Amino acid sequence: MKIPSAIWTLLIGIVLTLTSLWYGQNHGLLPVAASDEASLVDGLFNTMMTVSTGIFLIVECVLIYSVVKYRRRAGDNEDGPPIEGNIPLEILWTAIPAIIVIGISVYSFDVYNNMGGFDPHSAHAAPMMEDAMSMPGTAMAATLDDAPATQRSPIQISQLDPGSEAVVNPNELIINVAGLQYAWLFTYPDTGVTTGELHLPIGKTVEINLTANDVIHAFWIPEFRLKQDAIPGRETSLRFTPRIPGDYQLICAELCGPYHGVMKSQVVVETQEAFDQWMQEQLVASKDVPNQAVAMNSQEMTADEFLAPYTKDMGIHSEILHQIK
Ligand SMILES: [Cu+2]
Numbered sequence: 661m662k663i664p665s666a667i668w669t670l671l672i673g674i675v676l677t678l679t680s681l682w683y684g685q686n687h688g689l690l691p692v693a694a695s696d697e698a699s700l701v702d703g704l705f706n707t708m709m710t711v712s713t714g715i716f717l718i719v720e721c722v723l724i725y726s727v728v729k730y731r732r733r734a735g736d737n738e739d740g741p742p743i744e745g746n747i748p749l750e751i752l753w754t755a756i757p758a759i760i761v762i763g764i765s766v767y768s769f770d771v772y773n774n775m776g777g778f779d780p781h782s783a784h785a786a787p788m789m790e791d792a793m794s795m796p797g798t799a800m801a802a803t804l805d806d807a808p809a810t811q812r813s814p815i816q817i818s819q820l821d822p823g824s825e826a827v828v829n830p831n832e833l834i835i836n837v838a839g840l841q842y843a844w845l846f847t848y849p850d851t852g853v854t855t856g857e858l859h860l861p862i863g864k865t866v867e868i869n870l871t872a873n874d875v876i877h878a879f880w881i882p883e884f885r886l887k888q889d890a891i892p893g894r895e896t897s898l899r900f901t902p903r904i905p906g907d908y909q910l911i912c913a914e915l916c917g918p919y920h921g922v923m924k925s926q927v928v929v930e931t932q933e934a935f936d937q938w939m940q941e942q943l944v945a946s947k948d949v950p951n952q953a954v955a956m957n958s959q960e961m962t963a964d965e966f967l968a969p970y971t972k973d974m975g976i977h978s979e980i981l982h983q984i985k
Contacts, residue, residue, distance in 0.1 A: 676717050684710025694883040694908060694929065696901040700771045701885035707767065711760055776899045832865045839870070839877030839890035842923040844910055853942040858910055858927045860902045861935040868898040880913035881927055887913055902929040 684706045693702055730740070772778065835858070836847040847854045860866055870879055872890040879898065880887040883906075888898045912923035930938070 672721070676714055676721070679717060680710050680714035683713045691883050692904060692906075693885065694902060694904040694906065695885065696903050697775050698883070698885040700774055704764075704768055704771050708764060711764070832867055833861065834867045834869065836869045837871075837879060837890070838873055839879065839912065839916075839923075840873040841875065841917050842912070842919040844879075844912075844923070844925040846925075848939070851939060851943060853939065853946060855942055856925060858925060859935055859938050860927065860929050861932040862902060862905055862929055864932070865899060865901045868900075870896045870898065875916050876914050877912045877916050877923070878914035880911045881908055882911070883908045889914060905929045905931070 687706075687709055689709075690702060690705065693699055834849055836849060837858075838845045838847070843856060844858070845854055845856065846858050868879065868888075870888055870890045871894065872892045874892060876892070877890040878887060879890055883904075884900055884902065886898055886900055888896050890896065906929055908927040908929070910925040910927050912920055914920075916923065928938075
């Protein structure tokens with residue numbers, strides 16, 4: 661019995677569709693999805709992966725089939741039949757990619773919108789940045805003629821911000837991030853703490869206000885599926901909710917100088933308790949130094965007592981310190 665070619669086409673179509681759908685969901689190319697927003701990006705990526713796998717398989721199958729079926733046989737010295745032009749086919753192979761591209765664009769705009777891309781920073785814009793923020797699409801635009809944030813140190817940024825936070829959601833954690841050659845500085849305006857490590861509590865929405873002190877950098881945490889330019893003189897913003905505890909890396913994704921490759925910072929997603937404890941430690945560490953210096957100057961503290969917290973960090977026992985004095 662000879663199977664009609666329409667049945668073959670149907671069967672091959674079903675196999676290719678199922679294979680593409682399976683691979684689109686099981687490619688294993690992405691790191692763990694550690695934020696609530698990551699699934700939006702993964703959905704888009706998986707859809708594109710499904711479509712491209714289908715196209716790849718169709719093209720390769722037709723290619724291999726044609727190479728085998730229409731190969732030159734021994735003793736055959738003729739040219740193939742002169743085939744030229746096929747209007748319906750050309751319309752079809754123009755229409756299908758056009759539909760795919762339009763579909764993916766609409767889908768990706770929707771994902772971008774759901775992640776707050778078109779309305780960054782709507783809850784509160786820092787006053788000095790309001791002009792920049794009222795322009796549409798500022799998250800992506802890169803103009804360098806605004807008030808120079810290059811003049812502001814991270815400490816100054818933290819001092820500026822509390823006054824500007826007229827609308828603050830208590831369930832939201834605001835962090836000011838400054839990129840500079842070649843490090844990231846994180847300032848928590850609630851406490852005034854500035855660190856080189858980004859700590860985030862699980863399940864709490866974070867708003868990152870991003871700027872750069874020298875050249876353009878880009879804030880990229882692959883596990884959160886987030887990437888945003890950090891631009892001198894302009895504040896860009898990102899909003900997301902970390903979900904899976906763990907250690908991740910914040911990587912600079914914009915070539916910013918000879919040491920760009922090492923511009924990475926640790927990101928720690930931890931429980932609220934662990935976060936609070938870490939914050940306390942940062943507060944103590946930042947306040948210890950001046951208080952102790954004052955205490956020692958006014959003779960309330962011996963040199964041993966003054967040095968104790970530092971020697972403890974270095975693993976030096978206070979008795980040894982006493983002996984070598
Ligand atoms: Cu950089």
